[in-house]
Amino acid sequence: MAEGVLEIDRISKRYGSTVALQDMAFTVRAGELFGFVGSNGAGKTTTMRIVLGVLAADSGEVRWGGQPVGFETRRRIGYMPEERGLYPKMKVLDQLVYLAELHGMPANQALRSAETWVARLGLRDRRDDEVQKLSLGNQQRVQLAAALVHEPEVLVLDEPFSGLDPVAVDVMSEVLREQAAAGVPVVFSSHQLDLVERLCHRIGIVRNGQMVACGTVDDLRTGGGTRLVVDVPNARPGWTDGLPGVTVVSVDGTRSVLELAAGGDDQAVLNAALATGPVREFSRHQPSLTELFRNVVTQESGDKAV
Amino acid sequence: MSTTTPPGLNPYRAVLLVGRREFVSRVRTRSFVIGTIVIIAMIAGYVLLQTFLFSQNNKDRVGFTGQATVLGQPLKQTAETLGKQVEIQDVTSLDQGETLVRDGELDALVSGAPDALRVTVKDDLDEPLRAALNAIVQQQVLDAQLAEAGLDPRQVRQNMADVKVEVNSLEPADPQRGERLAVGLMIAFLLYFSLAGFGTMVAQGVVEEKASRVVEVLLATVRPWQLLTGKILGIGAVGLVQILIIGAAGAGLASATDVLTVPSMAFSAVAAGVLWYLLGFLLYATVFAASGSLVSRQEDTQSVVSPTLMVIMIAFVAGFSLLAQDPTSSTVAVMSLIPPFAPILMPSRMVLGVAPAWQVGLSVVLALAAIGVLIWLGGRIYANAVLRTGARVKLRDALR
Numbered sequence: 001m002a003e004g005v006l007e008i009d010r011i012s013k014r015y016g017s018t019v020a021l022q023d024m025a026f027t028v029r030a031g032e033l034f035g036f037v038g039s040n041g042a043g044k045t046t047t048m049r050i051v052l053g054v055l056a057a058d059s060g061e062v063r064w065g066g067q068p069v070g071f072e073t074r075r076r077i078g079y080m081p082e083e084r085g086l087y088p089k090m091k092v093l094d095q096l097v098y099l100a101e102l103h104g105m106p107a108n109q110a111l112r113s114a115e116t117w118v119a120r121l122g123l124r125d126r127r128d129d130e131v132q133k134l135s136l137g138n139q140q141r142v143q144l145a146a147a148l149v150h151e152p153e154v155l156v157l158d159e160p161f162s163g164l165d166p167v168a169v170d171v172m173s174e175v176l177r178e179q180a181a182a183g184v185p186v187v188f189s190s191h192q193l194d195l196v197e198r199l200c201h202r203i204g205i206v207r208n209g210q211m212v213a214c215g216t217v218d219d220l221r222t223g224g225g226t227r228l229v230v231d232v233p234n235a236r237p238g239w240t241d242g243l244p245g246v247t248v249v250s251v252d253g254t255r256s257v258l259e260l261a262a263g264g265d266d267q268a269v270l271n272a273a274l275a276t277g278p279v280r281e282f283s284r285h286q287p288s289l290t291e292l293f294r295n296v297v298t299q300e301s302g303d304k305a306v
Numbered sequence: 307m308s309t310t311t312p313p314g315l316n317p318y319r320a321v322l323l324v325g326r327r328e329f330v331s332r333v334r335t336r337s338f339v340i341g342t343i344v345i346i347a348m349i350a351g352y353v354l355l356q357t358f359l360f361s362q363n364n365k366d367r368v369g370f371t372g373q374a375t376v377l378g379q380p381l382k383q384t385a386e387t388l389g390k391q392v393e394i395q396d397v398t399s400l401d402q403g404e405t406l407v408r409d410g411e412l413d414a415l416v417s418g419a420p421d422a423l424r425v426t427v428k429d430d431l432d433e434p435l436r437a438a439l440n441a442i443v444q445q446q447v448l449d450a451q452l453a454e455a456g457l458d459p460r461q462v463r464q465n466m467a468d469v470k471v472e473v474n475s476l477e478p479a480d481p482q483r484g485e486r487l488a489v490g491l492m493i494a495f496l497l498y499f500s501l502a503g504f505g506t507m508v509a510q511g512v513v514e515e516k517a518s519r520v521v522e523v524l525l526a527t528v529r530p531w532q533l534l535t536g537k538i539l540g541i542g543a544v545g546l547v548q549i550l551i552i553g554a555a556g557a558g559l560a561s562a563t564d565v566l567t568v569p570s571m572a573f574s575a576v577a578a579g580v581l582w583y584l585l586g587f588l589l590y591a592t593v594f595a596a597s598g599s600l601v602s603r604q605e606d607t608q609s610v611v612s613p614t615l616m617v618i619m620i621a622f623v624a625g626f627s628l629l630a631q632d633p634t635s636s637t638v639a640v641m642s643l644i645p646p647f648a649p650i651l652m653p654s655r656m657v658l659g660v661a662p663a664w665q666v667g668l669s670v671v672l673a674l675a676a677i678g679v680l681i682w683l684g685g686r687i688y689a690n691a692v693l694r695t696g697a698r699v700k701l702r703d704a705l706r
Contacts, residue, residue: 052526055693075527079523081522085518085521085522086518086520087331087515088518098327102323102324102524103527104527
């Protein structure tokens with residue numbers, strides 16, 4: 001069961017009196033794309049740095065294939081740090097070969113792999129340029145190549161999509177999908193929620209150093225009850241009063257957004273709506289990840305007020 | 307999956323890979339090539355200047371005309387005992403000789419009878435040459451009077467030659483002291499330049515990796531000590547190559563131009579320089595690396611390396627001024643035993659020939675001990691601080 005699974009098991013980290021992470025826990029299975037979302041400073045980067053051993057956790061454990069991640073296992077992780085990590089004055093290909101060799105590849109294999117990735121990511125013309133002379137988007141491609149060049153068994157990418165143009169986003173998405181399809185667990189953080197929603201099998205939302213929601217987008221939706229959009233032109237205000245488990249979220253003219261508590265009956269709402277006269281619209285609203293995320297953030301400020 | 311072991315990376319290969327990158331990427335830089343050429347040009351300039359002054363001062367061309375022609379060889383010999391090289395030339399007429407003197411082709415023209423010599427010069431007669439000519443004239447007069455008195459001038463001269471004051475010098479001066487001093491100071495300068503330059507390069511390299519966050523990627527696969535060792539060995543090798551190139555060029559120039567009376571001195575100077583470069587670099591490199599690891603931005607590098615640079619500078623300035631005044635200075639002798647100063651002062655003293663073997667041995671032992679301590683301490687600071695980005699890391703926190 002634990003084979004090919006990256007487990008982040010209740011890791012905590014404090015800086016003085018500030019709690020950066022508290023019992024952060026999630027797992028990424030083989031072949032899974034895991035999206036890691038949360039506000040700035042929520043603890044995503046700290047978590048990734050701990051997985052890579054760049055930072056030591058105060059407590060908790062990171063396991064790969066059932067074994068605690070140690071120095072030797074770390075070499076098999078492909079990592080893309082948030083603020084990028086490349087030698088600015090080193091040539092693209094030389095840099096990739098060097099990193100591959102440092103991860104234990106023999107020289108000729110390192111060269112072959114570096115050339116493959118340079119070609120795959122459309123950097124062939126820039127292979128002999130210094131990294132600092134490349135555009136930010138191209139530097140990012142080199143950074144991805146650097147994370148992949150040693151054929152890692154796990155991928156941990158901090159904001160791989162930030163600053164990319166739409167074409168590069170497609171290339172990056174495709175590469176990540178491919179890696180996952182090849183059985184590599186992929187974790188990445190991003191603020192581009194639509195992208196995360198489209199790409200990821202599972203998503204974790206982090207808030208204040210804790211995982212507050214984790215699962216597929218559908219899982220996340222079911223947690224929050226159902227929303228109904230109803231357009232009833234002839235209804236009087238208060239037409240939903242007395243319906244069990246229904247609360248009004250917002251009213252815009254004749255259009256109301258209703259929240260139906262878990263287990264509530266939407267057909268009862270429809271009957272009540274029809275009783276007021278014509279019904280122009282009656283739909284279940286599927287909240288996007290952005291809305292789900294916003295809920296979490298709203299809850300956050302609510303928590304603070306208490 | 308987790309059971310497949312990737313090709314291993316043993317610690318030596320990690321150090322080798324890191325060191326190779328440091329070496330290759332730095333030897334190729336323009337600053338390295340230009341720096342090396344500039345220093346060689348400076349040494350070449352110095353050597354050529356010395357050779358020029360040497361030929362100017364010590365070789366005078368003296369023309370002889372008329373009866374004076376017979377005095378050419380005696381003058382040459384007499385001048386030689388006074389430490390003066392003279393080139394003699396026969397001139398057919400007084401007029402021609404004067405023209406040659408005016409044109410600077412001859413330094414002096416000697417004419418007239420042997421007991422009443424006249425010397426024509428352009429402006430002034432060189433003092434040793436005047437003394438030699440006076441001695442010859444006086445000799446001529448003396449010979450004539452001895453012959454008149456019925457004595458054999460040759461016999462008298464022989465007897466006189468045997469009588470000499472016996473000099474008993476308590477501290478015999480080294481005839482090559484000037485040369486030794488020049489070479490010694492050059493070595494001090496070269497070591498100062500290399501240790502400060504390549505030491506700073508180590509610190510900059512550490513900061514560059516921190517600033518670009520590449521250190522996060524590297525330390526996921528190599529250990530801090532491997533990264534540090536590779537960096538120090540790689541940059542150290544660059545410095546060594548530079549010293550060897552400069553040393554070879556200097557020694558080659560010196561032996562090609564006779565600027566040194568004992569050419570082998572150049573080689574022993576290079577050997578002393580290389581030994582102390584290695585000791586000095588190992589001594590300072592971890593300190594520079596540890597200093598660099600405390601900051602995360604290139605702009606802050608200068609502030610953390612300046613205390614170390616100051617120590618190197620003190621060694622150089624103190625050594626340079628004190629040694630030039632008095633090579634046997636006891637202050638320098640004491641300083642040259644202390645590890646931070648030894649790498650610059652001891653090789654100069656070795657070249658000057660004023661360092662007894664026991665002092666050399668002691669300074670090497672002390673330097674090695676200091677290297678051991680600093681590598682331990684510096685490595686610890688480096689390992690603790692290199693992943694802490696953001697504000698400058700306090701030394702106290704890094705030592706924990």
